[in-house]
Amino acid sequence: MELNKFEDVFEGKLAKNEMVEPKDWMPDNYRKHLIRQISQHAHSEIVGMLPEGNWITRAPSLRSKVVLLAKVQDEGGHGLYLYTAAETLGVSRDELLNNLHTGKAKYSSIFNYPTLTWADIGAVGWLVDGAAIMNQVMLQRTSYGPYARAMVRICKEESFHQRQGFEIMTRLAFGTEDQKAMAQDALNRWWYPTMMMFGPPDAESPNSENAMKWRIKRETNDQLRQKFVNQTVPQVEYLGLTVPDANLKWNEAKKGYDYSEPNWVEFKNVISGNGPCNKERLAARNKAHDEGAWVREAAQAFAKKRKEVYAAA
Amino acid sequence: MSDNQGPVWEIFLQKKAGQPFVHCGSLHAFDKEMALQNARDLYTRRGEGVSIWAVPSNAIVASSPEDIGPFFEPSNDKVYRHPTFYQIPDAIGHM
Ligand SMILES: [Fe+2]
Ligand SMILES: [Fe+2]
Numbered sequence: 001m002e003l004n005k006f007e008d009v010f011e012g013k014l015a016k017n018e019m020v021e022p023k024d025w026m027p028d029n030y031r032k033h034l035i036r037q038i039s040q041h042a043h044s045e046i047v048g049m050l051p052e053g054n055w056i057t058r059a060p061s062l063r064s065k066v067v068l069l070a071k072v073q074d075e076g077g078h079g080l081y082l083y084t085a086a087e088t089l090g091v092s093r094d095e096l097l098n099n100l101h102t103g104k105a106k107y108s109s110i111f112n113y114p115t116l117t118w119a120d121i122g123a124v125g126w127l128v129d130g131a132a133i134m135n136q137v138m139l140q141r142t143s144y145g146p147y148a149r150a151m152v153r154i155c156k157e158e159s160f161h162q163r164q165g166f167e168i169m170t171r172l173a174f175g176t177e178d179q180k181a182m183a184q185d186a187l188n189r190w191w192y193p194t195m196m197m198f199g200p201p202d203a204e205s206p207n208s209e210n211a212m213k214w215r216i217k218r219e220t221n222d223q224l225r226q227k228f229v230n231q232t233v234p235q236v237e238y239l240g241l242t243v244p245d246a247n248l249k250w251n252e253a254k255k256g257y258d259y260s261e262p263n264w265v266e267f268k269n270v271i272s273g274n275g276p277c278n279k280e281r282l283a284a285r286n287k288a289h290d291e292g293a294w295v296r297e298a299a300q301a302f303a304k305k306r307k308e309v310y311a312a313a
Numbered sequence: 314m315s316d317n318q319g320p321v322w323e324i325f326l327q328k329k330a331g332q333p334f335v336h337c338g339s340l341h342a343f344d345k346e347m348a349l350q351n352a353r354d355l356y357t358r359r360g361e362g363v364s365i366w367a368v369p370s371n372a373i374v375a376s377s378p379e380d381i382g383p384f385f386e387p388s389n390d391k392v393y394r395h396p397t398f399y400q401i402p403d404a405i406g407h408m
Contacts, residue, residue, distance in 0.1 A: 023377055077354075113358070296317060299343040299344075
């Protein structure tokens with residue numbers, strides 16, 4: 001087949017809402033875009049384990065400890081599903097991890113903020129996982145098969161993540177005055193960083209146009225952000241807390257809330273390495289990887305030795 | 314220092330006894346035991362399966378997407394392979 005014909009088949013699939021599979025022909029830029037997006041997503045899951053892992057040893061009860069452990073373990077699994085999805089596009093796991101560890105690859109800006117109190121664990125599950133779910137529900141219908149299938153699995157597991165976070169917020173918001181203040185403080189600090197998770201405004205988002213054209217994304221950054229605000233404000237009201245946005249107001253005409261944009265200068269700073277915890281996160285990832293080297297070496301040596309024994313027998 | 318992640322394995326899960334095994338994803342592992350253990354930890358944390366197959370990825374032979382036409386063609390013109398091809402007298406009813 002000539003190139004034109006390959007391209008027609010590819011475009012035809014997108015037009016018919018069919019999925020593109022690893023062995024199908026795809027334009028180079030589509031492949032590159034996917035590798036970048038899926039690996040960034042994978043890195044976000046893995047780095048995302050760090051701010052929450054920070055509280056596992058200090059969870060206030062055994063129940064909250066096992067819940068948090070299970071949640072963080074799920075995030076590790078999400079990272080693995082996504083790395084294997086990226087690998088179907090012809091990159092190796094080593095390459096992807098190396099890009100993360102050398103600071104070449106990006107991950108979600110949200111995980112460069114610190115988890116200072118137990119209320120932050122509530123806010124992360126409720127808001128950060130809430131925002132992630134909104135994005136991931138959309139991605140279940142993304143045009144690349146392995147990515148879409150990983151998302152279906154992930155979305156099933158995510159549903160408890162947001163609930164456990166909201167449960168923590170509920171306990172605090174309906175607890176003592178001090179506890180309620182803790183909950184409000186966490187909301188104040190996490191609101192705008194969470195809003196940034198959907199990415200820059202559509203007008204300034206360099207990758208959005210292609211992502212929409214190729215049906216990798218089906219809703220724009222601003223559409224998802226608006227959806228998130230609409231969904232979350234009633235939950236904040238239920239908790240008796242206040243969204244840290246003086247401009248937040250119901251707009252009957254658009255059947256949604258008007259809201260303030262997050263500080264996009266801060267966003268740029270954080271993704272380019274200058275957020276409050278970027279160095280700490282990268283150092284923690286590198287340490288874990290380096291300290292695991294002997295395990296990989298031993299497993300490899302053991303597998304090799306066993307093969308030799310079989311061969312000799 | 315080794316950065317090697319081990320070979321890729323394809324994982325198939327059986328949801329319940331008696332049902333077919335269905336592909337659920339892949340993972341890295343250095344040997345069979347590790348592949349099974351990793352599959353259990355990664356793909357069955359919520360009772361998603363009662364049995365696991367782990368197959369080295371490079372052992373799988375797959376048809377190509379371009380084959381869709383010619384490769385599967387022979388089945389298209391054999392309508393007599395379907396029960397609807399045959400007429401059963403009304404008097405017989407269901408068969
Ligand atoms: Fe996740
Ligand atoms: Fe999650």
